[in-house]
Amino acid sequence: MSTSYRSSGYLVTAALSGGLFGLGLYVSQMTDPMKVLRFLDVGAIASGGWDPSLAFVIGPAIIVSFIANHVSNGMTAPLFNGRFHLPDFTAIDAPLVLGAVLFGIGWGMSGICPGPAIALIAFLPENLLVFLVAMFAGSFAGTFVLKRMTRRPRHRLTEPV
C-alpha cells in the first residue's frame, strides 16, 4: 500500500471522489444558482414558493459523511495516505465567524458556493469567468487576512510534502 501523493491509488481516489461530487451536484441541480437562491429565500415559505431541495441534498450527504467518519475511527490511517488530515483549526474564533459572514453574503448574492462555481465550468454560463476570477482572488487575499488575524502559523501553508 503506497502512501505517496503521486501513487495511482491516491489519484484514482481523488478522481473518483471528484467525479461523484460533480455528478451529485448536477443530479441535485445545485449547479443551478436560482435553485439554491430559492432555498435561501425562506420568506417564500408562506406563499408556497420556497424550494426545500438544498436540505434534501445536504441532509443525506451529511449522514453518509457521518458514517464515513465513524468507519475511520476504527482505522489507523486512510488507505492511500499515512494519516487523516484533520483541520488545524479547532477554535471558534473571529476569523471563522467573519469568514462565514462574508461567504454568506456572497452566497446569498449569487446562489453559488465554491463547489458549484467550479462544476459550472462544464456549462460555461455567461459571466462565470468573472465570478471565478473574483473567487480565486478573494481566496488568495484571504490567506493573508487570516495570517494577520491569527498569531499561529498556518501549518497547511508550510507543511512539507
Next chain:
Amino acid sequence: MESFAPVPATIGGLLIGLAAAILWLGNGRIAGVSGIFGRILVSVEPVRWRITFLVAMIAAAGLGALVFPGLMADGAAAAPKLIGDPLWLAVAGGLTGLGTSIGNGCTSGHGVCGLGRLSLRSAVAVAVFFLVAMLTVAATGIV
C-alpha cells in the same frame, strides 16, 4: 413549491456524501471544495490530487448533463444561468473566495464534512453562513 424535486436532490446528496466518504477513507482528505482549490496557489503541499479532483468534478457535472438532460429546470438545451450583472457577480465571487478562505471552509467542507464529523466549529460556521445568506436574499430581493 416551484421546481422542488426531492428524489434527484436526495440521490445527488448521497453521491456528494459518498464522494466525501471516499476521499476521507481513501486519502484522509476533507472534500471541502474551497480548501481544495484555495491551496493550489499558496501551498507547498501536493497539488496534483487537488487538480485531479476538480477536473473530475467538472467532467462529471458535464457528463451528468449529457446522460440526464431532463433534470435541468429549463430542459436539455439550457445551461444554468447566473443571476446578476458582472459587477454583482464579481463582488459575490470575491466575498465567496475571501470568506471561505478566512473561515477555512464552505458548504462542503464545513457543511457536509464538518457536520458529519460533529465539529462544533463547523456547526457555528454553517449556522452563520446559512443565516447570513438567507438575510442577504431577503435584503436583495434577487429571487
